[in-house]
Amino acid sequence: MRSILPSAQGPGRILRGMDRLEQAKSLDGVVGRLRDAVRALPLGSGRDILHGRWLGHPVHPVMVQVPVGTWFSAALLDLMPGQRRAASALIGAGLAAAAPAALAGWTDWAELQRRQMRVGLVHAAANLTGVGLYTGSLVARYRGRTALGKALGFAGLAAVGVGGAIGGHLAYRQASGANHAEAVPDLVGPGWHEVGEVADLPVGRPVRRHVADVAVLVVRETGNRVHVLAAECSHMGGPLSDGAVEDGCVTCPWHGSVFRLEDGWNVRGPATAPQPAFETRITGGRVEARLRGPASQHSAASSHEAV
Numbered sequence: 095m096r097s098i099l100p101s102a103q104g105p106g107r108i109l110r111g112m113d114r115l116e117q118a119k120s121l122d123g124v125v126g127r128l129r130d131a132v133r134a135l136p137l138g139s140g141r142d143i144l145h146g147r148w149l150g151h152p153v154h155p156v157m158v159q160v161p162v163g164t165w166f167s168a169a170l171l172d173l174m175p176g177q178r179r180a181a182s183a184l185i186g187a188g189l190a191a192a193a194p195a196a197l198a199g200w201t202d203w204a205e206l207q208r209r210q211m212r213v214g215l216v217h218a219a220a221n222l223t224g225v226g227l228y229t230g231s232l233v234a235r236y237r238g239r240t241a242l243g244k245a246l247g248f249a250g251l252a253a254v255g256v257g258g259a260i261g262g263h264l265a266y267r268q269a270s271g272a273n274h275a276e277a278v279p280d281l282v283g284p285g286w287h288e289v290g291e292v293a294d295l296p297v298g299r300p301v302r303r304h305v306a307d308v309a310v311l312v313v314r315e316t317g318n319r320v321h322v323l324a325a326e327c328s329h330m331g332g333p334l335s336d337g338a339v340e341d342g343c344v345t346c347p348w349h350g351s352v353f354r355l356e357d358g359w360n361v362r363g364p365a366t367a368p369q370p371a372f373e374t375r376i377t378g379g380r381v382e383a384r385l386r387g388p389a390s391q392h393s394a395a396s397s398h399e400a401v
């Protein structure tokens with residue numbers, strides 16, 4: 095029998111299947127239409143709340159704890175005698191909690207890269223199947239068809255389990271909710287680093303330079319004030335040096351996150367993590383940069399929250 099697990103020869107069937115799913119261009123028509131529909135939802139500032147900007151990381155994985163927990167508990171109760179009403183109550187609670195969790199997930203999904211969206215679509219389809227099965231389970235229980243209700247509940251848990259596994263691939267292998275600028279403090283040594291001649295920097299236009307081995311976005315304002323941020327967006331690694339600079343902020347060209355130049359604060363999502371920012375000084379006509387500590391980033395952020 096062929097193994098689904100990775101072997102010494104290479105990836106097993108699960109990993110090969112996930113790789114094929116990432117490349118499944120046949121899903122792109124549906125992906126594009128759904129993405130446009132989710133982006134058109136009139137969520138206003140609620141969009142950033144659903145992304146988890148207030149929490150500093152995506153809120154969807156936190157919200158799914160409730161339906162998964164209640165449904166797993168209902169499955170345990172279904173294996174015990176006399177727990178029919180308690181199991182039904184847990185399934186109903188899980189269904190109610192699944193709706194906002196799904197909305198947060200769709201909001202994040204609409205700002206992913208194409209390969210991630212294909213995987214995310216199948217993740218959502220598996221979970222939607224689970225919701226349908228749990229809805230059927232609840233209806234069957236209220237009609238007194240307890241055995242059918244239990245069977246549908248177990249099937250729903252299996253579907254949600256598959257959805258969770260695919261979500262794990264999306265989150266960890268494809269890093270869909272990760273901070274893509276997290277490594278910057280480990281790559282930039284302490285102290286001041288040379289960026290280049292101030293005279294070589296255009297005024298008001300972002301350029302790409304390097305501090306140690308880290309690509310940075312450099313913006314020189316009139317009056318020789320120079321801002322330096324890590325160039326790869328914390329959301330998905332988009333090139334901030336290609337972004338638009340306006341009102342002291344840079345807008346990422348990929349999904350529109352807005353970062354304040356002064357301290358890297360993410361004033362608008364989908365990025366949930368701020369951008370690593372540098373203090374700057376000009377010495378002998380040359381710009382030098384030093385990575386800001388988290389404390390100085392936080393204090394600058396709290397004093398400028400309403401940009």
Ligand code: FES
Nearest residue numbers: 327330332346349
């Ligand atoms: S990469 Fe998505 S907003 Fe920058």
